[in-house]
């Protein structure tokens with residue numbers, strides 16, 4: 001079902017985004033548009049995908065920068081003729097008590113996690129409407145549905161992503177556009193204070209577990225939309 005599709009993935013260089021690229025590599029007819037801030041990692045990824053025979057464009061920039069997002073989507077449509085799938089995955093975390101947050105830290109969280117999701121969705125929706133089909137996947141978090149001490153800012157961004165997704169789903173369903181939200185629990189990626197693979201992450205989800213869930217969501221028949229997927233490591237209490 002992914003034949004001849006163009007997929008734009010934000011946060012493609014590490015963690016869940018990178019695992020999703022690996023999961024999708026087996027589909028030779030997919031066209032990749034990949035976004036992150038690190039040009040070096042994106043360059044390596046592009047070279048790797050091209051060596052496997054894939055079409056790939058990379059875009060180095062911040063998901064919260066409006067001109068960057070606008071030009072990225074425009075370039076993709078010009079280059080590939082369409083954007084069939086958008087995966088809003090880029091995100092950051094900051095944790096601590098409320099009085100420890102500076103305004104700029106608070107804003108950076110909202111810029112990356114919420115504004116980035118809004119901007120990319122806003123830019124692709126007109127193209128998807130024109131095509132009469134499309135799919136938007138939003139990688140939120142299980143803390144879109146619950147909160148924890150020290151998570152006030154991060155949870156607020158993830159609740160916002162969830163609310164945005166739910167309203168967007170209602171708006172675009174009639175145009176043949178699917179909106180699916182993924183709510184992972186703890187995932188062993190470089191997102192956390194300890195490095196990926198740290199013993200403290202033992203038993204957590206692996207990035208490829210979440211990528212597999214996204215892959216499943218992307219492979220439904222045209223009349224089916226999976227609205228939400230929540231997944232946790234068995235050992236996690238939540």
Ligand SMILES: NC(=O)c1ccc[n+]([C@@H]2O[C@H](COP(=O)([O-])OP(=O)(O)OC[C@H]3O[C@@H](n4cnc5c(N)ncnc54)[C@H](OP(=O)(O)O)[C@@H]3O)[C@@H](O)[C@H]2O)c1
Pocket residue numbers: 010011012013014015016017035036037038061062063064089090091092093112139140141142183184185186187188189190191192207
């Ligand atoms: N890890 C978890 O336990 C967990 C649990 C639930 C939900 N999530 C969510 O899953 C998503 C992916 O997280 P992850 O664990 O895979 O994190 P990760 O390993 O840290 O990867 C984050 C990716 O986002 C990119 N990124 C970050 N800020 C960006 C920005 N402003 N503009 C463009 N790209 C940006 C990073 O690349 P650059 O740094 O090069 O830009 C990187 O490719 C996030 O939305 C996160 O909130 C994670």
